[in-house]
Amino acid sequence: MNDFTRSVDLLHRAMDVSTLRYQVTANNLANAEVPNFKRTSVNFESELKRALESETAARDAFQMVTTDPRHVQSELPIDYRSVEPRRVTDYLSTSKANGNNVDAEQEAMEVLKIQLNYKLLSQLQAFQFAQLRTAIKK
Numbered sequence: 001m002n003d004f005t006r007s008v009d010l011l012h013r014a015m016d017v018s019t020l021r022y023q024v025t026a027n028n029l030a031n032a033e034v035p036n037f038k039r040t041s042v043n044f045e046s047e048l049k050r051a052l053e054s055e056t057a058a059r060d061a062f063q064m065v066t067t068d069p070r071h072v073q074s075e076l077p078i079d080y081r082s083v084e085p086r087r088v089t090d091y092l093s094t095s096k097a098n099g100n101n102v103d104a105e106q107e108a109m110e111v112l113k114i115q116l117n118y119k120l121l122s123q124l125q126a127f128q129f130a131q132l133r134t135a136i137k138k
Contacts, residue, residue: 004132009081011125017044017085018118024087025114029107036099039107044085051078 021042031037058077066072093101 004128007128008125011121011128013048015118015121015125017042018114018121020085022111022114022118025107025110028102029104029111032100032102032104032107033098034100037102038089038091038100039102040087040089042085043088044083047083047086048080051080051083054078055080 024040024042028039054075054077058075064072090101095101095103
């Protein structure tokens, strides 16, 4: 896979995760006053980082050849395309007397952060295609 395809794919996946984050945060805000509701967040970047680092490490690592399925396998790199965002529910904290842990002000700030992040990602994607157009013209 070439660098352009990989970059566009990563940007596309990041935009999808931003959309999911927006939906999850909107759900948190909608349920800010529901008794015993627990806020949910989206975890993606840490797993993606782990997958990208495993690919980098595998390029320079010793590859053990196995001839039988019962042999011990060497650690295979994680394909970044297999990483999916996870919804994580916070059961440990409680910020209100009714058992709800959603802080509406914090969630509103999260919405703004998600919107800015999505705008940045779309500008990066536009830049990638602008570079491609420039290369094709020459």
